[in-house]
Amino acid sequence: MPSPALSDSTLLLITAIAAVVAAIAIVAAVGFRLSRSYRELGTExxxxxxxxxxxxxxxxxxxxxxxxxxxxxxxxxxxxxxxxxxxxxxxxxxxxxxxxxxxxxxxxxxxxxxxxxxxxxxxxxxxxxxxxxxxxxxxxxxxxxxxxxxxxxxxxxxxxxxxxxxxxxxxxxxxxxxxxxxxxxxxxxxxxxxxxxxASRTLLAEAEVRALRAQISPHFIYNSLNAIASFINTDPQRARDLVVEFADFTRYSFRRHGDFTTLAEELRCIDRYLLLENARFGERLQVSLQIAPEVLSTVIPFLSLQPLVENAVRHGLEAKLGRGLVQINARDLGAYTEVTIEDDGVGMDPEQLRLVLAGQHDGTHVGLRNVDARLRQVYGDDHGLTIDTGVGHGMLITMTVPKNQPGHDA
Missing domain, CATH: 3.30.450.40 (GAF domain)
Structure with a gap:
């Protein structure tokens, strides 16, 4: 015997009841999850x-x-x-x-x-x-x-x-x-x-920069002025050009704002420095640069590269007979920029270098220790200078700095 058909009103009532039951179930489930989440946050x-x-x-x-x-x-x-x-x-x-x-x-x-x-x-x-x-x-x-x-x-x-x-x-x-x-x-x-x-650490860092400037300047200024004087009578135009380069270099070196600069700015300073040293050494000083364009905007501590180049010229090549080569390279290592400065000069005894970097040896190569200490202070001990050298075998200095440096404005 066939079942009696449900009326439209009955079907509508059943549908409404089902919807209400489903809504109650959803609210209960959500309430349970919220209360559970609150309990998971801990006690009062x-x-x-x-x-x-x-x-x-x-x-x-x-x-x-x-x-x-x-x-x-x-x-x-x-x-x-x-x-x-x-x-x-x-x-x-x-x-x-x-x-x-x-x-x-x-x-x-x-x-x-x-x-x-x-x-x-x-x-x-x-x-x-x-x-x-x-x-x-x-x-x-x-x-x-x-x-x-x-x-x-x-x-x-x-x-x-x-x-x-x-x-x-x-x-x-x-x-x-x-x-x-x-x-x-x-x-x-x-x-x-x-x-x-x-604040004390910041003042110490600023004092170290001032000390570095004081250490670099007298020797370099004396030699530069002597070189410029030597051209006044024989080549006045070159003497004038060297005076301009000298003024630009000293203006950068003695600027009073900022503990950081860009690699591009530091390289411009180095270029002026080498032009002035070239006036003194002539063809004895050979320079090679290989700089990846993408690293030029890398922020580095102010006056952190120039002392390394001066070390290569002053302590590596000045005592060497004949020509000497200084190679400056900068390459992209992803999250880091690597800069190397290499010379084929007289080199240095590794034990003496260890004493210099430890602050136990006064006198020459003070710039190396100063830069190494500043890099470690800013970036940590993993980012100090890496130096390979030996007596009669030149010196290779590697500096690696992170590209991302929040709070360091050039």
Whole structure:
């Protein structure tokens, strides 16, 4: 017996019920996956730990240049959240640098008022807790009705000397909050020590560049001026041309901006140097260059190649009888640029070279050690000079630098 046919209304009802059931199943599945993902992120305590570490990491990045207003303000916003206080402020030894407050306490007071408040902590290097009476609240510019009862002031120290203070304002200055503020001040102090060390390394690098210039210049200047003088009567035009080359070379060597340059700029300096040396050596000095065009824009430390070429001429070829050849090559190694400087001069005892690079041998070849130390400082020990030499066998110097150098502007 055939089954009775379902009416259109019945079919529509069944379809609607099926759709609702499917939607509920999808929502349940999505909800299950979301709840599972949340559980995988960890407990509430772990979430709080992650948030605290994130705030500290962001604040640390803002303090990398030391105590300066813009970075201190951005760091204060993170650190106020970390301490959950109404106001977080930072000073140096003479002024208010940053004030971050919520709502009614958002406006920064006069710097002199804050410095009076932190003077004792700066003077004795110990944490202070000051009660905020009506007079002090008014001096700080806090509106009436703002329930802030105390200020916790913790000195920040670098090498045991106070360099500024962390100051917080709170309704309830508990022992735990005072201790937490002390820990934050100690953490900021550590960031400032790192910033000071970084600045010291930068100053040291600049001092090394100045020292390198001082080491190169007297010998080269004396010889160049003698060579130019020798042409004044016999070839005045060449003497004039050499004066221009000498001026361009010294202008580049004694420039006051930037610790980095491009390979192209350094090669231009070397070209002027060799033109001046050629006036002295004549046909005795032969030069060969093979430079891949794609590496000319590579950034290298300022005055890192010229001393190597001067070493080849001054110590390799000057003491050699007859002609000498200096070969300068630069090639593309993918992520790196390799530059080699080779001469067929008198060479050097490998043990003596080791002592020079270790700083245990004074006198000649100081430029080699200076350049080697700067390369290691900038790029790491894997990027120091590689030198092959032997007495009577010339010298081959290889320098390899990365092409990608964030933060190094030529």
């Amino acid at each position: 305590a772990e979430h709080a730990t992650f948030a605290a570490l994130h705030s500290a990491a962001v604040a640390g990045g803002q303090l990398r240049n030391g105590l300066e207003p813009a970075g201190a303000l951005k760091a204060s916003r993170q650190l106020r959240t970390l301490l959950n206080c109404t106001v977080f402020a930072m000073t140096d030894c003479v002024r208010l640098l940053a004030w971050d407050g919520s709502q009614a306490a958002a406006k920064a007071p006069e710097s002199a008022v804050v410095m009076d408040l932190v003077a004792k902590a700066l003077g004795n290097g110990r944490t202070q807790v000051a009660t905020l009476d009506d007079t002090l609240r008014e001096a700080l510019g806090l509106p009436r009705g703002v329930d802030l009862k105390a200020a916790v002031i913790c000195p920040m120290k670098v090498d045991s000397r106070a360099v500024g203070c962390v100051l917080i304002l709170s309704k309830t200055p508990t022992a735990g909050l005072v201790r937490a503020t002390n820990e934050v001040a100690a953490w900021v102090s550590a960031q400032l020590e790192i910033a000071e060390l970084s």
